[in-house]
Amino acid sequence: MTAPRVAIVGSGLTGLLAAQGLQKNGIRVVVYEKDPSLDFRQRDWTIMLHWGMSTLGKILPQEVRDIFPQAFCDPFYKEEYPPSLPCLGNMTGKPAFHIPSTWMRLISRQRFRRVLSHGLRIECKKKLQALKHSSDGDGPVTMVFEDGSRHEADIIVGADGPRSAVRTHLLGEEKSAVVNSPWVIAMTIFSYGDAEKARFVRQLHPVWHMVYGPEGIGALAVTDAGKSNDPKEWQFYFVRIWEQDLEHSINGEEALKIFKEKSTRLCEPFRSAAEWIPEGSLCNVDQLKYWVPEPWDNRGGRVTLAGDAAHSIMPFRGQGFNRSMEDTLQLVEAIVKIRDGADRAEAMASYDRDVCARGRDAVLASLEEGKTNMNYERLGTSKTATRGFAKEVRL
Ligand SMILES: Cc1cc2nc3c(=O)[nH]c(=O)nc-3n(C[C@H](O)[C@H](O)[C@H](O)COP(=O)(O)OP(=O)(O)OC[C@H]3O[C@@H](n4cnc5c(N)ncnc54)[C@H](O)[C@@H]3O)c2cc1C
Structure with missing residues (x-):
């Protein structure tokens, strides 16, 4: 079988993680990023890795796992975190509730991007403007970039964040627009x-x-x-x-x-x-x-979405990237199956269905969580207070 050529649009954590997983499986992958470099923006934030962390080990090659600690906010702090994370009530200054915290790791987004970029082919200054493909579900997809260049691939993964250009291509301006x-x-x-x-x-x-x-x-x-x-x-x-x-x-x-x-x-x-x-x-x-996912037509399994492009989850319970890690593992597995002979349209449709359904639940849950988190009277009933950062499972 000929392995599909994969192009990932966006070098955020999702795009880089997916590229690592694909490359580890011998699949040719190029990441296209609109910024001139990974360090171009000064803006950084911390990300709590918790339930999604176990998937990291499955996706990453050993040489990237070895340098993972470089992404830690405090690499000098080597022990487990204390068993609970106090969340104070600002009226009293006393703990309003605790979140179990031993199994977490706090990372810097920017430093984790640097770690994940290890050994990858990343083309910077490539802002995707359009995708061109046949309407019969067959043949490669051509990416058209702002600088006028064009590149071709068999599968395009839109990991280009909450205002995804790939999502706009798949769903149109109105349906793909983020909501305030x-x-x-x-x-x-x-x-x-x-x-x-x-x-x-x-x-x-x-x-x-x-x-x-x-x-x-x-x-x-x-x-x-x-x-x-x-x-x-x-x-x-x-x-x-x-x-x-x-x-x-x-x-x-x-x-x-x-x-x-x-x-x-x-x-x-x-x-x-x-x-x-x-x-x-x-x-x-x-x-x-935020953006609540709705099903997209994946053009015969040739164009899909991942990470915040597929579900822009608000950060109330620190779920966004933990969800992306799980999705990424499934994406890599789907593309490996295609390499091994599975039908592309079916394998990608199965990935899309799951990502869309789980993402929808997670985005709507983040909206509800925002409402209870911001209402001090109801705070005790929030998922953060009652379940911490634990994973929500769809039955
Ligand atoms: C304050 C805050 C705290 C958070 N805390 C947590 C947490 O504790 N735990 C957790 O799990 N999640 C957390 N999240 C969510 C998490 O940060 C995101 O889910 C995660 O970073 C998703 O990354 P991404 O790669 O999907 O998207 P992004 O990080 O948005 O990356 C998209 C990339 O695509 C590029 N791009 C965009 N458009 C184009 C284009 N047209 N062409 C080419 N490139 C393009 C962008 O420049 C960018 O590099 C938090 C988010 C915020 C904002």
């Missing part, structure tokens, strides 16, 4: 350059702190313990979510001012953590968006 949630997400990354402040802010848990209340949600983490684990060098990531309709996204100084104003009524250490953020630190305030 009622919430705003504000993220900042900074170092205090002051050991005392850094230790104070990191007092509750080695890497991860959460607060819930009428002022919205806050999560605070060490994203980078520096070269020598000197608290003066620790880099923190602080994300807040609150209810608001924004007219447009806000960056920089204005965003940081809003972030600080919105955090003055939080309990400690969150209040001081926000107040002490140095001026000039990276900060963005955006409307939180």
